[in-house]
Amino acid sequence: MLKAHYKTGLVFFPAFDWAIDPTHPEREERLLYTQDQVFEEGLLDIEDIIEYKPDIASEMDIKRVHFCVPDVFSVTTKSHFISAGGAVTMGRALMEKEIDRGFALVRPPGHHSMRVVHGNRGFCNINNEAILVEYLRRHYPVKKVAIVDTDCHHGDGTQDIYWHDPDTLFISIHQDGRTLYPGTGFTDELGGANAFGTTLNIPLPPLTSDEGYLYTIDHVVLPILEEFKPDIIINSAGQDNHFTDPLTNMNFSAQGYADLTRRLKPDIAVLEGGYSIEGALPYVNTGIILALAGLDYKGVVEPGYDAARMAQSADVTRAIKGIGDVVLSNWKNRRDMQEKIRGNREFIERRRNIMYDTDMIYEMQKDEIRICDDCAGALKIDSSADTGHHILGVQIPVHACPKCVEQGYEWFDKASTGPYDRAFLQDRPKDEYLEKILKQR
Amino acid sequence: MLIGLDVGGTHTDVVLIGPDGPFREVKVITDTSNLFKSVLSALEKITEGIDTLQIKRAVLSTTLTTNAIVTDQIEPVGMIVVGGPGIDPEAYRICPYFYCVAGAIDHRGREIDGLDEVEVMDAAARMKADGIRHIGVVAKFSTRNPSHEIRIEKILAEYGFEKIFMGHRTSGNLNFPRRISTTFLNAAVYSVHKNFFNAVKQSLAEKGLNIPIHILKADGGTMSFSSSIDFPGQTILSGPAASVMGAISSAPAEGDVIVLDIGGTTTDIAVLINQSPVLEPLGISIGKYKTLIRSLKTYSLGVGGDSVVQIKDGELVIGPYRKGPAMAYGGSSPTPTDALFVLEHIDDGDAEAARKGIQLIADQLGLRVEYAAERIFEKTCNMILEGAAHLVRDINSKPVYTVHELLEGYTVVPARILVLGGPAKYFVSHLKKISGYSVETVPRWGVANAIGAGLARTTCEVNLFVDTEKGVVLAPEENYTKAIRGAYSYADAEETAFELVRKKAAKNGAESENLQIEIIESLSFNMVRGFRTTGKNIRIRAQVKPGLIEGYKAL
Numbered sequence: 001m002l003k004a005h006y007k008t009g010l011v012f013f014p015a016f017d018w019a020i021d022p023t024h025p026e027r028e029e030r031l032l033y034t035q036d037q038v039f040e041e042g043l044l045d046i047e048d049i050i051e052y053k054p055d056i057a058s059e060m061d062i063k064r065v066h067f068c069v070p071d072v073f074s075v076t077t078k079s080h081f082i083s084a085g086g087a088v089t090m091g092r093a094l095m096e097k098e099i100d101r102g103f104a105l106v107r108p109p110g111h112h113s114m115r116v117v118h119g120n121r122g123f124c125n126i127n128n129e130a131i132l133v134e135y136l137r138r139h140y141p142v143k144k145v146a147i148v149d150t151d152c153h154h155g156d157g158t159q160d161i162y163w164h165d166p167d168t169l170f171i172s173i174h175q176d177g178r179t180l181y182p183g184t185g186f187t188d189e190l191g192g193a194n195a196f197g198t199t200l201n202i203p204l205p206p207l208t209s210d211e212g213y214l215y216t217i218d219h220v221v222l223p224i225l226e227e228f229k230p231d232i233i234i235n236s237a238g239q240d241n242h243f244t245d246p247l248t249n250m251n252f253s254a255q256g257y258a259d260l261t262r263r264l265k266p267d268i269a270v271l272e273g274g275y276s277i278e279g280a281l282p283y284v285n286t287g288i289i290l291a292l293a294g295l296d297y298k299g300v301v302e303p304g305y306d307a308a309r310m311a312q313s314a315d316v317t318r319a320i321k322g323i324g325d326v327v328l329s330n331w332k333n334r335r336d337m338q339e340k341i342r343g344n345r346e347f348i349e350r351r352r353n354i355m356y357d358t359d360m361i362y363e364m365q366k367d368e369i370r371i372c373d374d375c376a377g378a379l380k381i382d383s384s385a386d387t388g389h390h391i392l393g394v395q396i397p398v399h400a401c402p403k404c405v406e407q408g409y410e411w412f413d414k415a416s417t418g419p420y421d422r423a424f425l426q427d428r429p430k431d432e433y434l435e436k437i438l439k440q441r
Numbered sequence: 442m443l444i445g446l447d448v449g450g451t452h453t454d455v456v457l458i459g460p461d462g463p464f465r466e467v468k469v470i471t472d473t474s475n476l477f478k479s480v481l482s483a484l485e486k487i488t489e490g491i492d493t494l495q496i497k498r499a500v501l502s503t504t505l506t507t508n509a510i511v512t513d514q515i516e517p518v519g520m521i522v523v524g525g526p527g528i529d530p531e532a533y534r535i536c537p538y539f540y541c542v543a544g545a546i547d548h549r550g551r552e553i554d555g556l557d558e559v560e561v562m563d564a565a566a567r568m569k570a571d572g573i574r575h576i577g578v579v580a581k582f583s584t585r586n587p588s589h590e591i592r593i594e595k596i597l598a599e600y601g602f603e604k605i606f607m608g609h610r611t612s613g614n615l616n617f618p619r620r621i622s623t624t625f626l627n628a629a630v631y632s633v634h635k636n637f638f639n640a641v642k643q644s645l646a647e648k649g650l651n652i653p654i655h656i657l658k659a660d661g662g663t664m665s666f667s668s669s670i671d672f673p674g675q676t677i678l679s680g681p682a683a684s685v686m687g688a689i690s691s692a693p694a695e696g697d698v699i700v701l702d703i704g705g706t707t708t709d710i711a712v713l714i715n716q717s718p719v720l721e722p723l724g725i726s727i728g729k730y731k732t733l734i735r736s737l738k739t740y741s742l743g744v745g746g747d748s749v750v751q752i753k754d755g756e757l758v759i760g761p762y763r764k765g766p767a768m769a770y771g772g773s774s775p776t777p778t779d780a781l782f783v784l785e786h787i788d789d790g791d792a793e794a795a796r797k798g799i800q801l802i803a804d805q806l807g808l809r810v811e812y813a814a815e816r817i818f819e820k821t822c823n824m825i826l827e828g829a830a831h832l833v834r835d836i837n838s839k840p841v842y843t844v845h846e847l848l849e850g851y852t853v854v855p856a857r858i859l860v861l862g863g864p865a866k867y868f869v870s871h872l873k874k875i876s877g878y879s880v881e882t883v884p885r886w887g888v889a890n891a892i893g894a895g896l897a898r899t900t901c902e903v904n905l906f907v908d909t910e911k912g913v914v915l916a917p918e919e920n921y922t923k924a925i926r927g928a929y930s931y932a933d934a935e936e937t938a939f940e941l942v943r944k945k946a947a948k949n950g951a952e953s954e955n956l957q958i959e960i961i962e963s964l965s966f967n968m969v970r971g972f973r974t975t976g977k978n979i980r981i982r983a984q985v986k987p988g989l990i991e992g993y994k995a996l
């Protein structure tokens with residue numbers, strides 16, 4: 001009889017009655033064949049692979065991460081609460097030492113959701129990984145976290161949430177943004193002035209295969225993780241690098257995904273994208289579960305896989321090496337580069353425009369961080385969208401210094417004199433989330 | 442009239458039931474080395490002086506196949522297994538004659554690798570040469586497309602094996618490793634089951650008793666002996682089912698009830714919802730085998746009236762073993778039954794011996810003998826209630842896969858306990874006091890198991906799978922495949938599923954007026970390829986609900 005080498009928790013929540021719309025890639029059918037494969041393989045009968053029913057995330061769990069406009073319930077459905085709750089279930093089981101590793105095989109996904117949420121972007125409304133991480137930081141002695149995003153799309157939402165957090169190392173490996181949604185995630189996106197270098201992007205050229213991907217894991221990701229020494233590693237386990245995925249152009253295989261998982265050894269993996277629902281997902285998920293459990297996955301080969309046809313060109317190999325070198329050099333020089341950006345400024349401002357492709361919302365955002373050597377810094381976000389909402393969001397970080405706490409409240413108090421219809425405050429040290437309605441719309 | 446018979450570890454109970462209820466009951470001592478004798482003598486005694494033409498059926502629940510498996514007295518079986526992408530099927534080697542052959546079917550039932558027929562023939566020749574007579578054939582995803590299993594059976598047929606079991610006929614559920622063990626067990630107990638009941642039938646016939654024989658299954662339903670020959674695995678672990686079915690008539694029409702069958706060594710716990718027993722999601726586990734054999738969900742706790750009571754590291758420990766009867770009945774170590782003797786002043790045994798036994802425990806605890814007895818009994822009750830709570834938690838934490846079920850799904854909240862088994866009546870007031878539930882014994886608890894077997898409805902399950910993009914409707918267990926021409930809706934699928942259940946139930950010996958057919962799982966998906974809807978994928982699981990037949994009173 002098979003027995004897992006690592007006690008592996010699994011939340012399987014395919015949300016068979018939820019879709020963005022009937023023919024959308026994020027529809028009821030998405031995990032149907034994955035369920036068939038997982039059930040037929042008998043994975044849930046393997047000793048020490050333990051299936052958990054997902055918890056339902058609370059409104060508080062979401063507010064700890066997001067400023068939802070106008071409120072949490074307006075931008076979410078029940079399914080989002082369950083999907084995020086499923087990630088939290090795995091985190092809690094891990095911390096309670098019921099499991100060694102966990103996999104939240106849940107939908108809908110979340111890695112395109114940023115701190116401010118006006119609606120759905122890139123099939124995502126709320127960020128499951130961030131909700132999990134901040135839940136763990138609130139309830140357990142977890143400080144340093146690494147999130148490695150292996151979805152084919154840039155994890156721009158997670159990047160946004162952790163842009164200013166020096167305790168969270170965010171590494172996104174994805175298909176080059178010049179060739180794929182959301183068009184960001186270049187090597188020079190490295191984080192804010194208090195957390196420079198703890199955001200790292202590794203854009204890979206189209207047609208990267210197992211070889212190039214695993215090279216990046218071995219030579220770039222693992223050495224950086226080794227140095228950062230996170231308390232836990234989260235994997236945003238998107239599966240759209242697969243050679244059969246209809247939305248992307250990569251040449252990754254089920255074996256590649258299993259190998260990647262074995263090397264990365266994530267404490268918790270959370271499913272993100274992946275839309276080749278018959279040809280990839282059943283096999284990739286089986287491979288990931290077996291790899292997490294420390295079991296042999298050599299037999300998990302999807303129909304139609306031809307290693308020779310998937311071999312990457314010398315050009316691609318060269319490009320991947322070059323990108324890895326840039327990322328490593330940025331990581332090495334991050335402190336000097338941070339000093340340069342800071343100069344002797346007290347605050348640093350950044351302006352962006354954000355597109356919500358699914359809900360067709362256009363947002364203009366301005367954020368301001370207090371430069372601080374004692375904590376992650378108080379953060380102020382001014383966000384207006386063509387829905388008519390204009391909000392102010394203030395974050396006082398988990399381990400805020402007294403000055404940043406004071407700054408946060410000062411900003412929040414002053415909001416009533418601004419152009420805002422709502423103001424939000426995340427007081428993370430107190431785990432309190434305040435809201436002011438300033439104008440009725 | 443009906444006969445219900447339940448072979449237990451110590452007694453074989455048999456009842457004769459008329460429209461107004463059971464009117465004759467007989468207990469014979471079970472001869473574990475000769476079950477045949479026990480069954481036959483029980484049947485002879487119960488029919489003495491009765492016009493046996495009036496007997497519509499006799500339902501038998503035996504420990505025959507269960508014992509054969511637990512004691513490993515099963516015949517050698519050969520297995521041919523077809524894997525495909527995923528875990529190497531060698532991991533599921535269940536017996537020495539276990540052959541993995543090349544071939545693969547995917548999750549939608551498409552052949553992605555042809556069957557290696559030469560490997561099949563090689564395996565067949567070797568098994569034939571070594572005298573193997575019974576073969577199990579299992580392919581991954583055979584419930585989506587059984588063609589490889591069917592082809593292998595055709596090849597094997599030329600070698601003249603006695604009996605071949607195909608995985609897709611044993612269950613329509615997905616789970617390749619369980620399908621392997623289920624098919625294996627069916628093949629392994631085939632002869633012992635067939636020979637036993639043929640012998641019973643023949644002996645009865647010789648005595649002029651031509652009673653239709655039905656068998657109780659682990660899901661609390663019955664099937665005729667003739668249809669059980671192809672599915673002998675379904676008779677495994679029918680014992681707990683008999684008791685649970687016996688409790689049904691005492692349960693309220695609505696509400697959740699815990700059933701406790703308190704025996705000598707163990708307490709078997711089950712849950713009824715609105716008079717229907719809760720079933721295992723997939724199937725029974727027996728010994729090292731996890732199966733797809735439909736079964737009631739029961740939890741067996743190593744605590745009973747004869748459990749050994751001892752002090753370990755200063756702690757009172759009850760069970761999980763039985764060393765013999767209670768000291769009150771000539772045993773050598775104290776038991777909860779002995780504690781009852783001290784507390785309840787029972788006088789149908791040796792009260793002095795019981796008291797002596799409990800005194801041993803009392804001395805180690807530094808308590809008066811009455812207090813020690815109370816501690817022992819209270820701990821026994823607490824362990825049983827904890828076991829019940831564990832089962833309820835287990836049922837309520839069953840994963841679900843839709844938002845609706847997760848938010849609105851049924852939660853079991855029992856407020857009532859039904860107790861049967863030897864010491865049942867002594868437990869009622871204590872269990873009531875500790876739990877706060879309403880607690881009652883099942884009337885005629887001594888033979889409720891036999892009554893349960895006698896009155897159990899004929900049950901069956903059908904799994905229907907529709908893929909309109911491929912143009913196929915499939916119910917593999919029923920050997921049903923149909924090509925779809927034109928439109929096919931969910932309503933069509935439901936109708937087909939109901940029809941198949943009706944047919945299967947009739948074949949298993951059901952009387953049509955008793956059928957209660959229900960859909961227990963249903964999923965319907967639009968299949969979308971390239972932003973266009975290209976078909977429907979429908980899965981329906983339908984069953985005859987386990988319950989009691991109409992027209993007879995249980996009490």
Ligand SMILES: [Zn+2]
Binds near residue numbers: 273
């Ligand atoms: Zn993606």
Ligand SMILES: [Zn+2]
Binds near residue numbers: 373376378401403404
């Ligand atoms: Zn500060």
